[in-house]
Amino acid sequence: MEKLTFSGHETFSCKQFWLYKGYNFIKDKKDFKSPDSVIDLGVGKNMVASIKFWMKAFDLIDIENNLNELSEKLFSNNGINVTGYDPYLEDIGTEWLLHYYLVKSKKASIYNLVFTEFRVERPEFSITHLHNYLKRKCEEVSPKFYNESTIKKDISVFLRTYINIKDGKVKVDEDYSSVFQDLNLISRIKSKNFDGMNIEYFKIENQSRKELSPHLFLFSILDNENYGKSINLNQIFENESRIFVITKEFTQQLLNKLSSEDFYKDSISYSETAGTQLLQFKKDLNKWDVLNNYYKDNARI
Secondary structure, X not given: OOOOOOOOOOOXXXXXXXXXXXXXXXXXXXXXXXXXXXXXXXXXXXXXXXXXXXXXXXXXEOOOOOEOHHHHHHHOEOOOOEOOOOOOOOOHHHHHHHHHXXXXXXXXXXXXXXXXXXXXXXXXXXXXXXXXXXXXXXXXHOOOOOOHHHHHHHHHXXXXXXXXXXXXXXXXXXXXXXXXXXXXXXXXXXXXXXXXXXXXXXXXXXXXXXXXXXXXXXXHHHOOXXXXXXXXXXXXXXXXXXXXXXXXXXXXXXXXXXXXXXXOOOOEEEEEEOOEEEEEEOXXXXXXXXXXXXXXXXXXO
């Protein structure tokens, strides 16, 4: 049984500028536990803890709070000029990239569980459905592991990360600054129960997501250490496509586009033989080079 992790966010969804703040804070060798951290980060005490949590959840720092390669790629600066790809998260691709890492890292369990497992079982769900599912997962670890209050808070933060939820406790402008609301991965729908009362449901549905770059999709495939030189389409659909919430048809479109582009046509082939669709790597590709291709304006595809 994999370790499950809930809470740590102090009920705050991640805000647009928090990760860059966190990067600079750690780069300057500051300590999250220091009394001065509130002043250095310019936020309240609970938000300091939340920024640290999100830096870990997005896999931007290791267990000892050291910055990793992804952090440097996105947020680096030389003290005067910003040299990182997108420190202020202005590019929709950066949101896709961070969503991928949040789900993949499993450091905040609800994101991986919902996108890779729960929503496959139940594409349309209520808060009660999600809560009961998470309760069951907790009780599989230990009957004492489940905490109702903790799970409720995690669900609230999860939903506010992706959509604008107004529950009377959260300010609208705070909701709008959450990082993934532009991805439109979760929609809200109304339904009636057996008593005719309105119940709020949510839906996570595979779609063709035109704003998802083939470069970033390829990056995620190269990041999967379980793959070899030849990968069946079904494997990709069950893994990376599930994280990005895209259809099998759109997955095929992305792979076809990649294999036909000048950047990758000597390294990648995508073909269908006897009903089997395969992505094959003819040459080694470095995932960080692929990421660099995305952020170069003249390399958008």
